[in-house]
Amino acid sequence: xxxxxxxxxxxxxxxxxxxxxxxxxxxxxxxxxxxxxxxxxxxxxxxxxxxxxxxxxxxxxxxxxxxxxxxxxxxxxxxxxxxxxxxxxxxxxxxxxxxxxxxxxxxxxxxxxxxx
Numbered sequence: 001x002x003x004x005x006x007x008x009x010x011x012x013x014x015x016x017x018x019x020x021x022x023x024x025x026x027x028x029x030x031x032x033x034x035x036x037x038x039x040x041x042x043x044x045x046x047x048x049x050x051x052x053x054x055x056x057x058x059x060x061x062x063x064x065x066x067x068x069x070x071x072x073x074x075x076x077x078x079x080x081x082x083x084x085x086x087x088x089x090x091x092x093x094x095x096x097x098x099x100x101x102x103x104x105x106x107x108x109x110x111x112x113x114x115x116x
Contacts, residue, residue: 009022077096
């Protein structure tokens with residue numbers, strides 16, 4: 001769906017709009033943007049994008065199998081955290097990366113304290 005985003009207030013407007021629906025600023029110089037994901041409508045007003053699509057059981061099983069493979073799991077976590085089009089999976093990937101980094105830091109701190 002093509003739309004124009006107002007540079008003044010950030011409002012989503014239709015691709016044929018000449019003035020912003022929210023602040024009445026001119027949209028003549030604003031380029032149309034195409035997105036595969038529809039904006040969320042609340043009382044007829046666009047308020048953002050809906051990335052919270054449910055993750056199926058099959059997707060979770062594939063993700064968990066890939067995370068069990070050494071080296072591949074790091075690549076998969078980066079893809080889940082920054083490339084995937086779902087906020088739930090993005091948050092899972094980011095949280096897993098953060099916990100992994102915390103674990104590595106604790107490992108090296110304990111190893112350094114023990115003298116080995």
